[in-house]
Amino acid sequence: MSRIKEFNLPDLGEGLTEGEILAWLVKVGDVIELNQPIVEVETAKAAVEIPAKWAGEVRSIFHPEGSTVEVGTPIIAIDTDPGAGPVPESTTSAATSDLPTPSAASLAAVQVAPPEGMVEPGLIGGVTPGGRTAVLVGYGPRTTPAKRRPRKPPAPTRADHGVVVGGKNLPVTAKPAPQVHDRPRVGGPVLAKPPVRKVAKDLGVDLAALVGSGPLGSITREDVQRAVAGSTAVAEPLAAAPVTSGASFGADREQRIPVKGVRRLTAENMSRSAFTAPHVTEFLTVDVTRTMKALDRLRGRREWRDVRVSPLLLVAKAVLLAVRRHPMVNSTWAGDEIVVKEYVNLGIAAATERGLIVPNIKDAGRLTLRELADALTGLVQTAKAGKTSPADMSGGTLTITNVGVFGVDTGTPILPPGESAILAFGAVRELPWVHKGKVRPRQVTTLGLSFDHRIIDGELGSKFLRDIGDFLADPEAALLAWT
Amino acid sequence: MAKGDPAVSSRGRRAAPRSRRATTGEPELVQLLTPAGERIESATGPDGTEYRVDFTDEEYRGLYRDLVLVRKLDAEATALQRQGELGLWASLLGQEAAQVGSGRALRSQDMAFPTYREHGVLYCRGIDPIMPLGLFRGVDQGGWDPNEFKFNMYTIVIGAQTLHATGYAMGVHMDGRTGTEDGEAVIAYFGDGATSQGDVNEAFVWASVFNAPLVFFCQNNQYAISEPLERQTRVPLYRRAGGFGFPGVRVDGNDVLASYAVTRHALDNARLGQGPSLIEAYTYRMGAHTTSDDPTRYRIASEVEAWQAKDPIARMKAFLDRQQLADEAFFAEVDEQARAEAVHLRERVLNLPDPQPVSMFDHVYPHGSPELDAQRAQFSRYLESFEGSAH
Numbered sequence: 001m002s003r004i005k006e007f008n009l010p011d012l013g014e015g016l017t018e019g020e021i022l023a024w025l026v027k028v029g030d031v032i033e034l035n036q037p038i039v040e041v042e043t044a045k046a047a048v049e050i051p052a053k054w055a056g057e058v059r060s061i062f063h064p065e066g067s068t069v070e071v072g073t074p075i076i077a078i079d080t081d082p083g084a085g086p087v088p089e090s091t092t093s094a095a096t097s098d099l100p101t102p103s104a105a106s107l108a109a110v111q112v113a114p115p116e117g118m119v120e121p122g123l124i125g126g127v128t129p130g131g132r133t134a135v136l137v138g139y140g141p142r143t144t145p146a147k148r149r150p151r152k153p154p155a156p157t158r159a160d161h162g163v164v165v166g167g168k169n170l171p172v173t174a175k176p177a178p179q180v181h182d183r184p185r186v187g188g189p190v191l192a193k194p195p196v197r198k199v200a201k202d203l204g205v206d207l208a209a210l211v212g213s214g215p216l217g218s219i220t221r222e223d224v225q226r227a228v229a230g231s232t233a234v235a236e237p238l239a240a241a242p243v244t245s246g247a248s249f250g251a252d253r254e255q256r257i258p259v260k261g262v263r264r265l266t267a268e269n270m271s272r273s274a275f276t277a278p279h280v281t282e283f284l285t286v287d288v289t290r291t292m293k294a295l296d297r298l299r300g301r302r303e304w305r306d307v308r309v310s311p312l313l314l315v316a317k318a319v320l321l322a323v324r325r326h327p328m329v330n331s332t333w334a335g336d337e338i339v340v341k342e343y344v345n346l347g348i349a350a351a352t353e354r355g356l357i358v359p360n361i362k363d364a365g366r367l368t369l370r371e372l373a374d375a376l377t378g379l380v381q382t383a384k385a386g387k388t389s390p391a392d393m394s395g396g397t398l399t400i401t402n403v404g405v406f407g408v409d410t411g412t413p414i415l416p417p418g419e420s421a422i423l424a425f426g427a428v429r430e431l432p433w434v435h436k437g438k439v440r441p442r443q444v445t446t447l448g449l450s451f452d453h454r455i456i457d458g459e460l461g462s463k464f465l466r467d468i469g470d471f472l473a474d475p476e477a478a479l480l481a482w483t
Numbered sequence: 484m485a486k487g488d489p490a491v492s493s494r495g496r497r498a499a500p501r502s503r504r505a506t507t508g509e510p511e512l513v514q515l516l517t518p519a520g521e522r523i524e525s526a527t528g529p530d531g532t533e534y535r536v537d538f539t540d541e542e543y544r545g546l547y548r549d550l551v552l553v554r555k556l557d558a559e560a561t562a563l564q565r566q567g568e569l570g571l572w573a574s575l576l577g578q579e580a581a582q583v584g585s586g587r588a589l590r591s592q593d594m595a596f597p598t599y600r601e602h603g604v605l606y607c608r609g610i611d612p613i614m615p616l617g618l619f620r621g622v623d624q625g626g627w628d629p630n631e632f633k634f635n636m637y638t639i640v641i642g643a644q645t646l647h648a649t650g651y652a653m654g655v656h657m658d659g660r661t662g663t664e665d666g667e668a669v670i671a672y673f674g675d676g677a678t679s680q681g682d683v684n685e686a687f688v689w690a691s692v693f694n695a696p697l698v699f700f701c702q703n704n705q706y707a708i709s710e711p712l713e714r715q716t717r718v719p720l721y722r723r724a725g726g727f728g729f730p731g732v733r734v735d736g737n738d739v740l741a742s743y744a745v746t747r748h749a750l751d752n753a754r755l756g757q758g759p760s761l762i763e764a765y766t767y768r769m770g771a772h773t774t775s776d777d778p779t780r781y782r783i784a785s786e787v788e789a790w791q792a793k794d795p796i797a798r799m800k801a802f803l804d805r806q807q808l809a810d811e812a813f814f815a816e817v818d819e820q821a822r823a824e825a826v827h828l829r830e831r832v833l834n835l836p837d838p839q840p841v842s843m844f845d846h847v848y849p850h851g852s853p854e855l856d857a858q859r860a861q862f863s864r865y866l867e868s869f870e871g872s873a874h
Contacts, residue, residue: 010567013775035562046777053566150870 262355347399520801577769580795584742676707736766
């Protein structure tokens with residue numbers, strides 16, 4: 001019996017795959033009692049305190065607050081007999097005593113699909129992202145890697161193979177089951193499980209044209225895949241394909257990436273927004289040479305010496321000033337009413353390692369340009385460090401997406417849910433442009449504004465976009481004229 | 484029901500008087516023990532019934548012990564779920580008095596139909612408290628013999644057990660096991676949310692018109708998961724009984740004495756052949772609906788605090804203390820017993836064996852079926868096809 005026990009994050013709800021460590025209620029070295037609350041964890045369903053499973057001394061804490069942990073991963077190690085002196089190597093719970101690294105065994109968490117592999121991912125009975133088997137309701141089977149015993153060699157006869165069809169038990173003991181590999185099925189209905197039928201349909205394979213290798217000549221997923229590959233070679237079992245990370249492809253040359261976390265959130269938000277808010281997108285190409293020059297002059301000022309100044313700063317300023325002139329664009333469609341906001345929580349879409357996140361600058365309309373610059377810098381740094389809090393990301397009222405940093409001109413952005421306008425800021429390029437009657441090389445960019453037509457008509461959207469463009473074309477004049 | 488006069492039941496008794504008020508209003512509770520632990524000699528129900536209890540000192544202490552033990556074992560189960568040892572747990576925290584009071588009011592011949600939260604009633608029926616933990620650990624389907632303990636399996640489907648109970652009670656009546664002092668009565672447990680289910684309303688109709696010896700025991704814990712009571716009803720739930728033609732009464736569900744008295748009276752009426760009745764035990768679910776739920780998302784802390792002051796155990800302790808029926812040594816001894824039983828329960832849960840896969844065929848039919856036997860044989864062969872299997 002090992003002294004050091006690692007506690008794995010359990011499935012706290014029914015069928016959850018991960019949880020976020022909100023707060024540790026104990027620290028390394030603490031002596032704790034059985035059932036003493038040790039950590040607060042938030043899942044998709046609830047924020048709960050987890051009571052200690054063993055009494056003892058906290059040896060290691062594997063994940064900091066704020067981190068998202070997969071169910072089944074060790075989160076804490078507890079010495080259940082701290083009075084017994086130093087821990088000998090061999091008494092740790094796994095082969096390694098190299099704490100705080102969780103034991104190697106517990107990290108071997110690649111989920112493996114059933115070797116039979118005859119079910120579709122996501123279908124009931126199929127494997128969902130993360131390796132859990134999909135069930136209609138309830139807890140679902142455990143997700144720890146299944147230790148499958150090898151099958152015995154096939155028995156010489158398969159005459160005992162019964163099959164249930166239409167609720168009747170069809171005895172097949174009278175005659176031997178078909179020797180499936182060399183005996184084509186003749187006539188009668190095609191035998192294949194529904195998920196296999198779906199795969200065949202998706203891949204355009206006619207099941208009737210196949211020879212089944214499954215029980216009673218039924219067609220298996222492998223048969224379908226073989227037909228597609230045009231090969232008689234036995235396909236690799238699906239189970240061999242890693243289903244988690246890495247650009248590795250299975251025998252079917254497809255990779256399955258679990259949809260979770262930021263990816264899932266983004267997908268849900270975008271789908272919801274795209275199919276509820278009627279989007280309109282308008283474009284405007286602007287000569288922003290004067291804005292670029294103004295930025296250079298700002299950078300040259302002593303008090304702005306340490307400030308990061310980017311074109312995005314003046315685009316943000318332009319948006320904030322234009323909102324002041326057209327408050328209606330800063331609003332939410334709330335079914336029976338339109339909620340127009342006096343404050344602007346300006347969202348900035350940021351690409352991070354975790355995916356797209358949209359933190360916002362609270363009440364950005366009240367900030368001076370310098371405060372706005374600092375807020376932008378802080379927001380980007382926090383996002384890059386992966387430390388953006390949920391509060392930073394909630395309550396946005398209007399968003400800018402800076403697609404120009406990726407070198408493209410513009411796009412048709414989708415509104416963040418609850419917002420009515422989003423501006424895409426494209427790359428600033430030196431282009432031939434007619435300036436004061438002559439073609440000159442000028443700094444030009446394209447703005448794309450998507451807005452919710454339930455609230456904003458073409459006229460208002462156009463005026464708003466025009467004002468942003470006017471500001472960027474001549475920021476000094478706009479400031480003098482509008483403020 | 485006498486045609487043309489809905490206020491008179493078929494048994495000639497006056498049904499519960501109607502109130503013109505259409506709101507849930509102030510609860511008109513039958514209460515024998517106030518939240519402060521003051522004893523009320525007797526209380527009158529809406530139909531004029533006088534409710535009182537006459538317990539010995541030892542019985543009072545026994546009820547207190549039940550309450551504490553039931554709460555502690557429930558808390559241990561919640562902890563075990565948080566530690567990954569149970570798939571799910573529906574805590575009874577706050578509802579101990581309603582369950583212990585009604586559970587102790589049952590006579591040995593009475594039959595109970597629980598929901599999935601009746602751990603306190605299960606305890607009072609003498610069933611090993613590990614049984615529901617095996618169910619929620621997923622190693623068995625329940626484990627106790629409903630006939631032996633006169634306590635049906637937990638029913639997860641909301642309200643379904645009220646129909647099972649109605650059918651069972653109709654059977655009791657048809658078998659002639661009612662009409663005497665030692666007749667059999669049936670009790671069906673359900674929650675406030677279940678009153679919105681068709682099943683429950685159908686059960687009311689059937690039990691009423693067939694005069695089933697049945698007590699509908701509704702623990703109104705104020706929430707159907709996240710839906711508050713005002714989304715279930717515009718009248719106090721107990722008054723619904725009048726519309727179906729049987730008496731209804733609202734009892735303080737946090738008062739173990741009143742819960743006992745009201746249930747005992749209703750059961751005795753049923754066993755004497757006087758038909759069904761509805762008890763609304765007015766209580767509060769102090770915890771989450773289940774461990775998958777987060778009540779802070781739909782109710783405010785001040786509401787929980789207000790109910791904290793009505794705690795069923797605190798008032799019983801105050802009463803015992805005030806009446807000098809128990810001393811500190813007694814309370815300490817009960818706490819220690821609860822702690823020890825919780826530790827014992829934990830150890831046994833962690834050592835519950837995983838079931839044999841073929842055992843899933845065992846309890847589908849009492850005597851099997853040819854089709855099931857064939858499936859079992861086929862599945863056994865499948866299992867035996869693995870290396871390392873017994874054959």
